[in-house]
Every structure is written in C-alpha cells, then in structure tokens.
Amino acid sequence: MPDSVPVGVLLLRGVNVGANRKLPMADLRALLGDLGLTDIRTHIQSGNAVFRAPGGLEGLAERITAAIGARFPFTPEAMVLPAGALAAILGGNPFAEAGRADGATVHIGVLARPARADPGALQALAAPDERFHLTDAAFYLHAPSGIGRSKLAARAEAVLKVPMTMRNQRVAEAIAALTHAPATRGFPC
DSSP states (O other): OOTTSOEEEEEESSOSSSTTOOOOHHHHHHHHHHTTOEEEEEETTTTEEEEEOTTOSTTHHHHHHHHHHHHSSOOOOEEEEEHHHHHHHHHTOTTHHHHHHOGGGEEEEEESSOOOOOHHHHHHHOOTTOEEEEOSSEEEEEOTTOGGGOHHHHHHHHHHTSOEEEEEHHHHHHHHHHTTOOGGGTSOO
C-alpha cells in the first residue's frame, strides 16, 4: 500500500471496564476491517488500535462510534488521530522521565478538542504530590500515589469540559510503537 495512505490511531473510551461494555479486540479488528481500514493492530483490551485508512481519517471517529453502537449494546466515544499526532503528544510529555521510571504513575489524557480550563480549578483538585500540564491536545498527569486515588484524575474531564481518554505512559508508548512496525507489515519504519 502506498505510504500516502494515512496511519491512524483509535482510542476508545470506556470499553472492557464493566460487565456491560465488553468489546473483544478480535471483534473490533473485524469491525474496523468492515469500515475499509487495513493493517489493523490492537493493543491490550481497552480499545486501542492502529490502522491504515485508505479513505482518510476525516469523519472516521463518528463512523467507528456508529458501527460499534450498531453491533454492541453500548456506544463508546471514539477518538481517531493521525499517528504523528500521538507521537507529538508523547514528545510533549513534561513528565516523560518520571514515566520512564514508573510508567503507571504518568497518564496522558488525549483531548477531543482544545480545553480552556481554569488552571486554578485543576490545581484545587491536585494532591500535594501531583503535577499536571495542559496543552491543546493533551492533559498530562503525574500521580505518584496512584491514579485510583487521584481526585484530579477523576474530575479533570469535568473541569476541562471536553471529552478525554487517558492512557498511562507505557500504554501510550506501546500504541505509538505499533505505528512503526516493519514495512513488510504495511507500516513505514
């Protein structure tokens, strides 16, 4: 396939986290193939996929959301971004060094669109050991005491007033690595 075919990244919100939102990755790959996507790869069971989009990425998130809703008893929000956008988000992570030491303590929230939140409202939720950084594309959170205890992690999306899906640094890096598979598998090196 020509290199001009865009490589996309799919991040689904809220799949395989509850008994009623099960989406096997084999079914997700089949669904994405039915939408005309190729070279589809998934990572872990939380709705992460990398693919080539011969028809382009425009409107693809909405098409994926609708297709899942038509086949399953739930409709997760889909975020689709170019592979380069995920690489840029990872490259902009101010807590990358902490994430290399312990990737489970650094989380990256990919934003559906830029948020215009009051930093003071975010800071009011942060624990003393937590640090965060907000850009137009991402909300970065370093939570050394754990994401499960973090009021900031739990309420950031409400404060940001924009859909967001979070991945820890290790998972985000693994998804990005899928976009760099050997050329014999369809992706550029």
